[in-house]
Amino acid sequence: MATKDPSISRFPVPSLRDMPTDIRARIEAVQEKVGFIPNVFVVLAHRPEEFRAFFAYHDALMDRPGNLTKAEREMIVVATSSMNQCHYCVVAHGAILRIRAKDPLIADQIAINFRKADITDRQKAMLDFAMKVSQSAHLVGDAELDALRTHGFDEEDAWDIAAIAAFFALSNRLANVTNMRPNREFYSMGRG
The missing domain is CATH 1.20.1290.10 (AhpD-like)
Structure with a gap:
């Protein structure tokens, strides 16, 4: 039986208040939609420019219209x-x-x-x-x-x-x- 919750990353995880405004707004929108903040958002927020590039490409692939559902x-x-x-x-x-x-x-x-x-x-x-x-x-x-x-x-x-x-x-x-x-x-x- 685990005695404590494991860390969500072995790298530093920024607090929501310390994130750039656009990243914080995106994370808060996700939190409002699903009821929690998926850990991927806060882990990748460690590097804001990479966060933006990652999620821009993610969205382009996963939300793209096409023959795949x-x-x-x-x-x-x-x-x-x-x-x-x-x-x-x-x-x-x-x-x-x-x-x-x-x-x-x-x-x-x-x-x-x-x-x-x-x-x-x-x-x-x-x-x-x-x-x-x-x-x-x-x-x-x-x-x-x-x-x-x-x-x-x-x-x-x-x-x-x-x-x-x-x-x-x-x-x-x-x-x-x-x-x-x-x-x-x-x-x-x-x-x-």
Whole structure:
């Protein structure tokens, strides 16, 4: 039994009052929407310029209109984050996936073995491609893009899948190095 709550980062975490106004406003908006401040926001606020760049690219990828649903985008994050052993991203994005897919089981299935998850063959092909990008992008070639096309994905979809997998490879590595801890609230979200 733990005697104290573990730190959310091994690096300094600024207080909300000491953050630049734009970053504090963004964090307060998230807090108002979800009821708590996800630890990723305060951990990355350690470096304000990088915080801004990180979340600008995150939003461009995850909120972009296209053929991938918001739930499918989260599937990519959960599958690749699991392979990269990113505790924070599997837990936090698993919660988001459960909510977006309206399925309390989906995130656990994908995190453990997406090939056995209750998802479509199209989604399995998407995750196969994402995993290859995440683990061995240097081996991605025409055959992988052709496999996506057989499942109805176009070039823009392939770019989206690759970009999400690549971005979260960066995120996973930062979360692991900082020892970022998921908020307790994430564990129960979307389960009941």
